[in-house]
Amino acid sequence: QVQPIESGGGLVQAGGSLTLSCVIHGDTWPSYAVAWFRQAPGKEREFVAAINRGGHNTAYADSGKGRFTITRDDAKNTAFLRLTGLKPDDTAVYYCAAKVYWGPALINLRDYPYWGQGTQVTVSS
Numbered sequence: 001q002v003q004p005i006e007s008g009g010g011l012v013q014a015g016g017s018l019t020l021s022c023v024i025h026g027d028t029w030p031s032y033a034v035a036w037f038r039q040a041p042g043k044e045r046e047f048v049a050a051i052n053r054g055g056h057n058t059a060y061a062d063s064g065k066g067r068f069t070i071t072r073d074d075a076k077n078t079a080f081l082r083l084t085g086l087k088p089d090d091t092a093v094y095y096c097a098a099k100v101y102w103g104p105a106l107i108n109l110r111d112y113p114y115w116g117q118g119t120q121v122t123v124s125s
Contacts, residue, residue: 002026002114004034004096009119012086020081020119022096029077030054033101036070036081037109038092038121045095049081050105059105063089086123093118 008020022034035050049070050059058070069082079096097112106112 002028002098004098004114004116006094006096006116006119009094009121011122011124014087014123014125016086016123017082017084018086018121020083020094020096020121022079022081022098022116023077024098024114025077028100030074031100031102032098032114033103033106034070034072034079035097035106035109035112036079036094037097038090038094039118040092043092045109047107047109048094050107051079052105053102057105059107061107083121086121088123088125091121091123093120 005023033052036048037045038048039045047061051070051072055072067085072079095118096116098114099112
């Protein structure tokens with residue numbers, strides 16, 4: 001079973017930075033398009049950033065443009081989400097999602113069949 005595994009969350013002060021990681025073990029990693037979503041208490045899960053297979057195309061939600069960067073290292077079976085300039089509104093559980101797909105970055109959560117358990121990001125004011 002495909003299981004993305006997230007790490008890197010934590011507690012940070014406003015203005016601080018974190019780097020989240022998502023790994024999928026196995027030989028099929030290069031086939032995956034990957035995205036990050038987040039869900040705050042009482043809110044729906046929302047798109048944050050996505051990167052396509054090969055890493056040539058990325059997409060970002062407006063809330064993260066200029067502050068968040070998604071990358072991938074296929075040699076390490078890992079995708080990263082660099083969060084900078086964090087705000088209290090960024091507090092949420094961040095989820096990694098994956099799909100075997102060849103095309104542009106996918107931003108709709110319904111496109112992704114594989115999900116991690118999430119990692120908590122808390123930004124204090």
